[in-house]
Structure formats: structure tokens, C-alpha cells
Amino acid sequence: ARVGLKWLQRHGYGYLPDSAPSSNPQNYTNGTLPLDQLKISLDQKLRYTSIIFRLRPEFHDRLPFPPHLKNVKQICTYMDDGSEESIKAGKGMFVLVRADGGHFCAFTGHYGSTRSQPTNITEMKAYVRSFKPKKPIPDWIFGILDMLEDIQDEGSVSALKIPPTTYVQYHRAVNLPSNFVALGDSVITVNPVFGEGAAKALRCALSLHKTLHSALSSGSKDTLQPDFSVNFFAEACNKTDWIWQNTRLTDYGLPTTEPIAGESLSSGAFLRRYGNHMQSLAPKNELAAWVLYTIIAGLGTPIDALHPRLILRVLWSMCWSS
Template identity: 30%
Template sequence: MGIFHFLGFSLAFYAIYRFTATLTRNKLRAILTAVDDIPLLGLPRGCTRRIPGTAVVCGGSIAGLLTAKICGDHFDKVVIVEPEEWVTTEEGLHDRHRQALDNYSLEADHKRARVFQYTFMHGYQMFLPMALKKLFKNFEVEIRRAGGRLVPHDFQVYWSGIPFPMSDVWKGKEAPHVLGISRPLLETTLRRLVLESSPNVCYIAGSVVSMIQMGKDNVIQGVSIRPAGSSEVVQIAATMVADCTGPARIGFKCLKDLQSKSGATDNLEYLKKMYTHKLNTASFEFKIPSDMIPKLKALSFPGDFSRSWAVLNSAPDPDEERRGLGVICSENNTIHVACGGWGLENPPQTISEVREIASTLRLARPLPSWVIPFLDFLDKENLPCVHLHLRCPPAVWLQYHKATNLPSNFVALGDAVMNLNPLQGFGVTKACVDAVTLNGLLTRLPGNTLPSDFGHKFFDIQAKRIKGRWDQTKMEDYAYDTTIPSHGEDKDTYALWTRKFNRQLVKLLIKDPSVTATWVQTRDWLAPETDLLSPRILLKLGWMILSNTFSALF
């Protein structure tokens, strides 16, 4: 009987462990990700009537557009206040010259004066198309009409020249899709979709000057704006105000102004966490004529303009190198090449300088054999090209969740709350996560008024879902000696053991596709970062370290 008792006890213990582990993971997924809120997008409100009044969205870029769409489902009226007047015209709805195939001028692009990376290389994570397809029923059709596409997740990631086993991650099953489209086309498509699907959303070309707060009820009553081309200031009553102005952070400035006028003793500056990564990079955008594509293919270039997206993402080992290289195939035969690094004083000015950097990178393994011939091809064929220099601003996180006296009807989304090292490519998806989070909170309201703790609840949920990105990105940036850390932090000791763990984890990612699959899920906002601490991965990591130790000894 002893053996049967042991087996029974073991099975019971395993069943309890599996049940507890599943319950815990589901709870962490609900807290640390917005995946469980995606099914709520587009659903009718529990309270059939919309919230009376106007939601004012400050800023009409991607964070503002997604916020306006969400608010359009919950409020009677939505007003987007956008400082760049051309965005509110036909040109802001259709980027027709970029949609052209061969008769196309890269220089004709409108530049977003307040979005410094507007025409820069962009990457997106799997969370984004999942949410957008739920938010807009015709999203995929419109993306294809614009020239973009949904492509299999086959990002070619290299760490110090060593490839991650991405081709084995989805072996035997269909790879999930990511969005393949440039930022200008994505933004104009979203703007058109928002205005077509939400007739209660409108644009005002102008700038937010201040917020209006009456009495002691801690509620913003409205905003003052200065319409484009006018010196007059007009006021708009507001039921809710959303700051989506990116690094300009107009909402934060207005809140500090309100605080100053009220005589409050708190200084909102304590909410700002900032460090300077000194990332300096260059972008080259090439238009490949149709008759030149066979020459490109003859070089064994792996990009396929109809299916692939990121064909090279080469990240450095910070102990050996500070420079990186990226290549993306964009819509309508366009290729983006990005090259730069941390503390790099002079990023490349020409594609020949990119080639020089690529050939001198200090890597554990050489780059794929097609890279240098590919760069030579771009250099020698004299193709149409636009060169951009991107000196990235410091990373900032406004920790609104720690504030004690914010207006209850104020929220902030996207880069207005947190902007990261842009090479991570998290910005657009992070804005989408914020918008999905806002929708989840609004959908679950029991009535059609905002409660007195609405803003606090939003910022608390938001902080839990974006904190991991801040910690991870900062930890990676702190590995470079040129990074200036946050006030009071020592970058040499910050998260030291986590950095040691991550370094070992990278070695495991290179070898084990199942661990890489988990990493992809967490990086693409579909799973909590705690999945990388599962017993399965920790056991594999421990075994790898022991094996490497014994191999070194014997």
C-alpha cells in the first residue's frame, strides 16, 4: 500500500500545484498585461447610456487617435485638439505619395514636428494587431489598401551576431502575425478609421493652453485652447481630459500650473523619473525600383516585400560593443536601415559609413553573409534615399500613480506618461496597451458617471502594466558607461543580480526555442514577465549554468 499512497500523494500534490500555478499566472496576466481587456473592445456599455459631456483628447497622434476611438464608444462627444493643422486636412487621412509604388518621392513626406521619430524605422508587437482588429472591423482591409500588411512574426534577432532560434519558435504551427507598415501610413490609416467609425469624434486644430478647475471638487471642468492661426483663447467644457501629447506632456505642465494657482505645497516634479541613455542613431530609407529587386535577391537578401518585415535586428553585447544595426522591409518596396549606438558622438552620414561600422562590429559571431554585399548594393546603385539623424531624448516616466491629489477625471497615455529608448520599438504598442486599459476601466463602470477615484484607478492599473518595460529597458541602458542614471541611482549596482540573470537568460534563449517562445510572448505584451521565472525555465537555466561550469572545469 505504501507505493500507492506515495503515488496518490504525488498526483494530488501535482494537481494542486498545477491548479495553483494556473490560477496565479492568470492573476498575474490580468494585472501585468492588457490581454484580458482586448475582448472588451467594441462591446456595448454595461450601462446603455454613454457618459454625458465631452472627452477632450490633447494630441492627435497614435496615442490620441486610439484614446479618441475608445472615448467615442463611451462619451457623448470627443474632441481631439491637434497642434499641427495639416493633420486635420485630407493629407492627414491619406498619405497618397507614400502609397505610390514607383512614382514616389521620399522627400515629399510631411514631417510631424512634435513626433521626432515619425518617419524613422518602426517595429510593432503582436498585441497591436490583435487589439486593432477588434477595435476596427475593417482594419486588415484598410491596412492592405494603404500598402501595409500583416506578416508572420519572424523577426530575425541577433545578439552579438548570434541568431535567436526564431525559425524554430513556431515550428509545426502557424506563426502569429505582426503589423508591417511604416509609421506615416499607420497613423493616417488609423486617423481615417477613427473618424469614419466614430461620428461623435471631431478635430480642432490648435494647442491646449491650460486646464480649468473650479471649486474644491478636484475635477477638471474644461480646457482652454488657442485655435491654429488665432491669438484668441477659447474654452471647451470637459467631462474627461486625456493627455496624449507625447514628450511635450502638456497635461503635466497644465497640472503644475493649476497647482501653482491653488497654492498647493506639493511639487509634481517628484513624479518624474528620468535618465539619459545618450542613444544617437541614423536612419536611411531607400526606395527600391521594381526592376532592381532581382539584383537584390541575387545577393541572398532574405527580405520579401510581400511577407517579411524585420530582416535584421543586431543588438550588441554591452561588454564588447555599443553599436547596432537594423534592416526592415517596408511597404511598396521600401527598405529602412538604422545604425547607431549608445554614446556614439558621430552616427553615420552615408550608407558607406554604415558599411564601415557593420564590418568593424565586435561580435561573438559575424553578421549574416548577405549584410555587407547588401550595403554595397545600396551604396553603388545610387538609389533614392532619405537620411535622418535621431538624437534621442532622455527616457522619462511620470509616475502619476504615486500622486495624491490629481484631478479625478484626468488621464495620460503613451509617451505623455513614459517614453523609452526608441530602439526597443515599444512606443506604439505601449500606447495601444494604455488605450485598451482605459477601455477596460470605462466598460466596467457601473453607471454613466466617472467616480471620484477614476483617474487614480487608471494610473494604478497602467503603472503595473508598463513598469516592467521601464525596468528592463533601463537595466539594458545602464550597461553602457555613457548612460547618465536617474538621480540617486548607481548604474553599476542597479538591478545587479537581475542583470546577471538576464545575461544567462540570453545564452539560454540562443539555444532553446521553447524559452525563446516564452520571451517573445512577454516582449510582445501577451504574457507577464513573470513567465520567464517559471520553474521550467529556472530549471533549464540552472542546468545550463551547471553544464557550462563543469565543461570549463573538465
């Protein structure tokens, strides 16, 4: 997925004319960078475990879901609270997912290496009991885990350590071939907790569509314009850069994160606090809930969180809790 940088390097692209790959970045103007400095990364030190079962119908029907959840293919999520103690411990997450075909997934995830990573349901139960949620985890959750523990040998276990997330800033490159484009994970990878992969790929595809349409509209039907690649990456940046910036600032709220070289975890502290209060407000405020949903679903942008009516409510919440 990252072979694009190697191709460009091999054929001498990405640098100012007549300059060596180690050329001085000060020679690059208007925010451009040499090829070997386009890639930035941060490491959230994210760990997660998923255990997937294929349940028999009679077993599934005996799972102790509350009556109002019996026939809903829901996702149940529980997290540590936002206290300093929980954050230092890696702020754990526990998720149950009921899918089609009898598939059932139990998932845990956390940041850093303070917590042990569960590898079976028995360890997962102990992991979840160590949580410090704002509201107690209901007993029926542990009832489900008790039943899964009896068949834990039938589960498919995946325990992963997520590699650092990266951003290849092609929009800051120079001397690109006119027919070079890169999309999706080959440009940006973000913390999978945010579930931005599909939205990011779609936005990249829309960027390519718009750039191709603009090229055709300008009368260039047989050959690509010399600035086609530059125009594409500028459009893709406009549609996807906020995904990287938004998730980066959120990840910087955890002391386990290793930031981008030259940056500090203190970056974006006020915006993180604003976002946390907006999230707390969402269950009680329809506007906050809608804005949060559209941002997470990729239907909106972070600027929506600064709606004048919403700002007043969030700031009031911040002042009241301080």
C-alpha cells in the same frame, strides 16, 4: 504630449491642500509625491541613423539575398557581442528592413559618443565592419551595401540623437481632478530599441476601458466618481510600470547610460545576466524562445521569465559559463 503636468501645476493640483509647490516630500505618505517630483528620467545617449530607399523592382531583384530569403520580407539584425570592449564602445546594432512598396531601410544604432554616427552608406559599411559579432557578418550583407552605395544619393537619411526617456508617475500623485487621465508617451517613454510603444499605448487604452466599465458598473452613469483618476492611474501602473522597470534595468547594463538621480548602474545586475543567458538559450530551447517572444511582443510579462522549468535551464547555463 507633456502638457498635463503644466495644466495641473497651473490650476493648483498635485499637492497636499494648503501646501506650496516646494512642500516637503516627507509630508507625503504611502508612496505619494508632490507634482514637481513625479517625473523621473534616464539618458541612454542613444544615437541612430536610418537610410530609406525606394527601390526599382529590377534593382531590388538583383540584391544578393540568399535563395531562402529572396521572397521573405524579413528583418536582418546584427549586433556587437556582449564583451566589455563592445559595451564600452557603445554596442552597435545594424538592421536591414525590406518593406512593402519597394521600400528598403538600412539602420544603425549605438549608445554613447565613442562611435561616429554614419550619414551615408559608405560610412555605414565602415561602421558595420567595425563590429565584433559572435558570428561573422555574411558577405551578402556587404554585397547589398555595395549596391546601395551606388545609389546612396537617392536615400532619405535620418540621423538622430534620442532624448532622455521619462516616466511621469501619476499613480503616485495626490489631489488629481477626477476627470484627468494621461496615456501612452505622455506618461512613459522608453528606449525605442525595445519597440514597446504600441503595446504600451494599448495597455493604457485597456486600463481606461476597465476603469470606465468599473465606474458604470458601480451605478455612476452621469458623473465621474471622485477617485476615477486615481483608479485609472493605479490600473495603468499595474499594466505598464513593468515596461519601464524592465527596459530601465536593461539600459543600466551600458556604462554610457546616465541613470535616474539617486540610482546606480549596478541596479539589477543579476537580472541582466539572467536575461542575457536566457536570450543566448532561446535559439536552442523552445520554452526560452517562446517566453522571450511573448515578453518582447507585449503578450506576456517579465514574470514569465521565471517559469520554474526555465529558471533551472538558465541557471545551469549561468553556472556552466562562469
